[in-house]
Amino acid sequence: MDRSSIKPGQLISLTTNSAFYKNLYESRVIAVDKDMLCISMPSYKGLFVPLNVGFILNIKIFTDSGTIEFTTEVLYRNVTERKLYVRMPIHESAPAVPATGNCRFITITSGKGGVGKTTFTINLAIWLAHLGRKVVILDADLGMANIDVLLKTSTRYSIVDVIDGTKGINEVITQTPGGISIIAGGSGIQKLASLSAAEYNRISAGFSYLENHYDFVLIDTGAGLSTNVTNFIYASDETIILTTPEPHAITDAYSIIKVILEQTHDLNLRLVVNKCESPGEGAEVIKRITGVVRNFLNYSIDPMGCIPDSKLVGRSIREQVPFSLSNPSSEVSRSMKELAEKLCRFSGQDEAGGFHGSRISSFVGKFMKLFQAR
Ligand SMILES: Nc1ncnc2c1ncn2[C@@H]1O[C@H](COP(=O)(O)OP(=O)(O)OP(=O)(O)O)[C@@H](O)[C@H]1O
Numbered sequence: 001m002d003r004s005s006i007k008p009g010q011l012i013s014l015t016t017n018s019a020f021y022k023n024l025y026e027s028r029v030i031a032v033d034k035d036m037l038c039i040s041m042p043s044y045k046g047l048f049v050p051l052n053v054g055f056i057l058n059i060k061i062f063t064d065s066g067t068i069e070f071t072t073e074v075l076y077r078n079v080t081e082r083k084l085y086v087r088m089p090i091h092e093s094a095p096a097v098p099a100t101g102n103c104r105f106i107t108i109t110s111g112k113g114g115v116g117k118t119t120f121t122i123n124l125a126i127w128l129a130h131l132g133r134k135v136v137i138l139d140a141d142l143g144m145a146n147i148d149v150l151l152k153t154s155t156r157y158s159i160v161d162v163i164d165g166t167k168g169i170n171e172v173i174t175q176t177p178g179g180i181s182i183i184a185g186g187s188g189i190q191k192l193a194s195l196s197a198a199e200y201n202r203i204s205a206g207f208s209y210l211e212n213h214y215d216f217v218l219i220d221t222g223a224g225l226s227t228n229v230t231n232f233i234y235a236s237d238e239t240i241i242l243t244t245p246e247p248h249a250i251t252d253a254y255s256i257i258k259v260i261l262e263q264t265h266d267l268n269l270r271l272v273v274n275k276c277e278s279p280g281e282g283a284e285v286i287k288r289i290t291g292v293v294r295n296f297l298n299y300s301i302d303p304m305g306c307i308p309d310s311k312l313v314g315r316s317i318r319e320q321v322p323f324s325l326s327n328p329s330s331e332v333s334r335s336m337k338e339l340a341e342k343l344c345r346f347s348g349q350d351e352a353g354g355f356h357g358s359r360i361s362s363f364v365g366k367f368m369k370l371f372q373a374r
């Protein structure tokens with residue numbers, strides 16, 4: 001994004017994440033500063049729309065050198081002067097591109113709990129968005145759904161509202177700064193196991209919408225294998241299994257891989273080792289796990305990579321700002337960026353690290369077969 005091309009007077013079109021302000025609003029740039037942008041109070045058909053502090057805005061600025069798009073937040077407003085102040089994006093994000101039509105559903109799971117799945121999912125999403133991909137995270141952790149907390153946002157609606165038919169899936173997607181969209185699973189994930197025919201149709205329409213509008217749907221699950229988690233794994237295009245170098249995390253990772261492969265080998269499993277003290281330690285763990293999986297389970301798991309153990313992670317959780325946004329050039333952020341780039345390169349069946357399985361049937365088709373209606 002070229003901030004220097006943003007100039008006072010330029011036209012802005014914007015949408016909000018609020019269910020009450022669903023139109024396309026018009027505004028103008030008033031002043032630009034390093035961290036903030038002052039814009040005129042948005043209007044619709046000539047009437048001012050007094051958007052509030054905390055609203056998430058998807059902004060398009062029409063500059064002389066092209067359109068600049070980003071998601072931001074209203075920091076404060078001056079109603080008498082009809083001005084809004086919004087945060088300038090921390091990231092120099094690549095221009096938003098429409099979904100490519102090759103949506104990839106990726107489940108993130110682990111044998112042992114607390115290995116860093118949620119942290120990994122959020123930071124992976126940030127870098128995928130930075131690379132210009134449209135990304136949505138489905139928080140499918142039954143016990144400890146906490147993605148919204150880690151992103152200092154709150155999700156009002158969830159998959160439950162889609163199942164009940166009170167909301168469309170596009171209405172339960174919450175935009176957060178950094179270009180990520182999230183969907184809370186809530187108790188809806190449990191409900192998937194016993195859907196009526198009408199509910200089944202609604203959820204399948206919802207997943208089809210995601211398939212058509214996003215490049216990546218990242219599904220953050222709880223640890224261990226419940227039926228819901230295995231169904232997500234068997235329906236997904238890829239599954240990333242996270243472990244740490246701790247001995248019991250390694251044995252639990254092996255156990256979960258073994259159970260998953262008992263059903264079928266027609267899957268794309270990838271391995272990531274988190275919280276590594278050194279690159280050497282990560283490489284050793286990858287070598288051990290890929291070796292035993294090859295020798296005992298006759299399967300080549302993709303050794304996707306390692307992430308260092310870093311104090312920044314705990315701090316970013318306390319501050320509720322992901323480290324990839326607050327410290328994008330730190331070692332841990334760079335390792336996440338590399339993994340996102342690698343994932344983008346694995347785009348086809350013939351590439352190294354690419355798909356084992358066929359992609360003949362879509363996520364939606366496979367998922368709906370696994371979760372048959374009552
Ligand atoms: N690379 C890392 N370096 C240091 N600490 C980390 C790293 N990744 C995650 N953590 C820490 O590990 C803890 C668990 O992280 P997180 O909640 O992401 O794990 P999880 O696998 O999603 O857990 P659960 O199984 O409960 O869903 C957090 O306290 C987080 O700060």
Ligand SMILES: [Mg+2]
Binds near residue numbers: 118119144
């Ligand atoms: Mg988690």
